Amino acid sequence: MSPSSERRTITGFSNSTVKYLRSLREKKHRKREGKFLAEGLRLLTDARECGHVPEILVMSDTRDPHPLLAELEAAVAAAGGAIIETSPDILTKITGKSNPQAVAGMFAEFDTSLTQLARSAAPIWLVAQELRDPGNLGTMLRTCDAVGAGGLILIDDCADPFSVEAVRASMGAVFTQAIAQARWDEFVPWLRGGEGQLVAASLRDAVPYRGAPYQAPCFILVGNESQGLPEDYEAECDLRVTMPMKGRADSLNAAVAGAVLAYEVLDSLSQQT
Amino acid sequence: MSPSSERRTITGFSNSTVKYLRSLREKKHRKREGKFLAEGLRLLTDARECGHVPEILVMSDTRDPHPLLAELEAAVAAAGGAIIETSPDILTKITGKSNPQAVAGMFAEFDTSLTQLARSAAPIWLVAQELRDPGNLGTMLRTCDAVGAGGLILIDDCADPFSVEAVRASMGAVFTQAIAQARWDEFVPWLRGGEGQLVAASLRDAVPYRGAPYQAPCFILVGNESQGLPEDYEAECDLRVTMPMKGRADSLNAAVAGAVLAYEVLDSLSQQT
Numbered sequence: 001m002s003p004s005s006e007r008r009t010i011t012g013f014s015n016s017t018v019k020y021l022r023s024l025r026e027k028k029h030r031k032r033e034g035k036f037l038a039e040g041l042r043l044l045t046d047a048r049e050c051g052h053v054p055e056i057l058v059m060s061d062t063r064d065p066h067p068l069l070a071e072l073e074a075a076v077a078a079a080g081g082a083i084i085e086t087s088p089d090i091l092t093k094i095t096g097k098s099n100p101q102a103v104a105g106m107f108a109e110f111d112t113s114l115t116q117l118a119r120s121a122a123p124i125w126l127v128a129q130e131l132r133d134p135g136n137l138g139t140m141l142r143t144c145d146a147v148g149a150g151g152l153i154l155i156d157d158c159a160d161p162f163s164v165e166a167v168r169a170s171m172g173a174v175f176t177q178a179i180a181q182a183r184w185d186e187f188v189p190w191l192r193g194g195e196g197q198l199v200a201a202s203l204r205d206a207v208p209y210r211g212a213p214y215q216a217p218c219f220i221l222v223g224n225e226s227q228g229l230p231e232d233y234e235a236e237c238d239l240r241v242t243m244p245m246k247g248r249a250d251s252l253n254a255a256v257a258g259a260v261l262a263y264e265v266l267d268s269l270s271q272q273t
Numbered sequence: 274m275s276p277s278s279e280r281r282t283i284t285g286f287s288n289s290t291v292k293y294l295r296s297l298r299e300k301k302h303r304k305r306e307g308k309f310l311a312e313g314l315r316l317l318t319d320a321r322e323c324g325h326v327p328e329i330l331v332m333s334d335t336r337d338p339h340p341l342l343a344e345l346e347a348a349v350a351a352a353g354g355a356i357i358e359t360s361p362d363i364l365t366k367i368t369g370k371s372n373p374q375a376v377a378g379m380f381a382e383f384d385t386s387l388t389q390l391a392r393s394a395a396p397i398w399l400v401a402q403e404l405r406d407p408g409n410l411g412t413m414l415r416t417c418d419a420v421g422a423g424g425l426i427l428i429d430d431c432a433d434p435f436s437v438e439a440v441r442a443s444m445g446a447v448f449t450q451a452i453a454q455a456r457w458d459e460f461v462p463w464l465r466g467g468e469g470q471l472v473a474a475s476l477r478d479a480v481p482y483r484g485a486p487y488q489a490p491c492f493i494l495v496g497n498e499s500q501g502l503p504e505d506y507e508a509e510c511d512l513r514v515t516m517p518m519k520g521r522a523d524s525l526n527a528a529v530a531g532a533v534l535a536y537e538v539l540d541s542l543s544q545q546t
Binding site for chain 1 (some may be wrong): 495
């Protein structure tokens with residue numbers, strides 16, 4: 001399907017565009033089409049301001065007028081995209097959310113190769129290995145944005161960053177942050193081909209995370225939610241740091257661990273300059 | 274239903290105990306019965322070691338033998354609880370998880386009144402206002418455990434800490450941490466009736482979160498996922514702190530914000546002693 005600049009109203013659940021958009025909630029359809037969905041005026045505005053205009057804009061016929069929505073419509077029209085008006089029920093059907101936002105958009109997926117990353121453009125990068133929860137993935141993107149990171153690198157078999165859940169949890173950071181996907185044996189040669197310190201939260205042979213000798217660009221590696229990092233991945237790290245664990249548990253939620261570490265690195269690097 | 278010390282095998286989906294246990298996935302049934310479900314040998318072992326023995330223990334007939342499981346069985350039998358053996362399919366039906374753990378347990382809900390909290394027993398407490406996501410709630414309990422907090426205080430209309438999702442995300446901390454539920458107008462008089470510093474992450478009239486004058490017991494207040502804290506709640510705080518936001522977003526995920534702040538408070542208090 002190739003969107004062309006048009007404006008129309010859809011009233012039927014069985015409409016082919018509705019079916020097409022809805023199919024993008026499933027990974028196999030996203031991958032085949034190279035498209036994904038995002039919802040909400042704020043998120044779509046973040047996208048537009050970062051240069052991502054939806055190819056299809058879907059608006060609820062019960063929406064309130066808003067200057068940002070008018071700007072969004074104008075941008076879609078200027079880019080030759082499609083603008084669709086429909087009912088909240090059909091929006092619910094598309095996004096799977098029972099209280100749908102007034103707008104949703106279909107975007108082209110981005111290049112997620114390592115080679116598009118400008119490693120020296122940011123002091124911090126998050127790296128997640130086999131991160132399986134799309135909510136954790138989106139939360140890590142949101143943290144990347146907050147600490148001024150360059151982006152999130154997804155190692156081995158992670159959740160899909162373009163899933164509706166990940167995009168939602170990212171609160172728009174899916175559009176502001178670079179995202180790369182790679183196998184570990186692709187990532188390590190890429191990393192070692194330039195500057196960059198690889199840091200992991202670890203219990204093995206680690207120094208306290210506070211005051212550790214962080215260096216920019218600092219790549220913060222977080223492991224799988226239930227298994228943590230493989231031992232040889234930890235061994236590859238330039239620095240292994242440990243966070244206090246005062247209770248019975250020996251680990252934090254993956255997105256939490258990444259954020260606590262990222263804020264420490266941010267503070268450490270800011271004191272160096 | 275009153276569990277008595279017994280051991281039996283259940284093979285049918287329509288068994289009344291299966292239906293009863295399954296009903297506890299719904300909040301209204303949990304509240305009526307005062308019971309909740311938890312899964313996994315590690316989590317149930319944490320519970321046992323913290324003095325919480327399930328009233329009903331459900332074990333998969335495909336489980337592997339394990340010394341911790343034997344200890345758990347013995348504890349349930351000694352406490353007069355019921356031990357049930359069943360198929361993985363029926364365990365899936367009970368817990369709603371497609372790859373079920375080999376064991377699950379039914380526990381009595383705890384006292385969640387403010388009056389059971391020993392505020393001076395711990396240097397840090399987390400306080401969440403209208404936290405709606407059970408995953409965030411469980412993650413905050415897990416963070417409480419990690420920083421050696423006393424527990425989590427849930428203000429106004431929060432997700433249920435005894436939901437399957439919250440218990441799962443807590444990784445057992447639901448059993449190690451005190452949990453209280455209160456309205457804001459109950460919480461403030463309770464807080465002001467003793468020692469305690471109320472701290473919020475805020476953009477209004479705030480000082481940098483690093484190096485702020487934290488005092489134990491420090492109550493860290495985190496607001497609702499989409500609305501943040503009401504202005505008058507922030508005004509009640511003894512200290513308002515702000516975290517760097519380098520990107521487009523003006524907030525972090527609620528569980529992430531609580532954790533970054535809790536680790537800073539932990540570090541600050543440890544330097545004071």
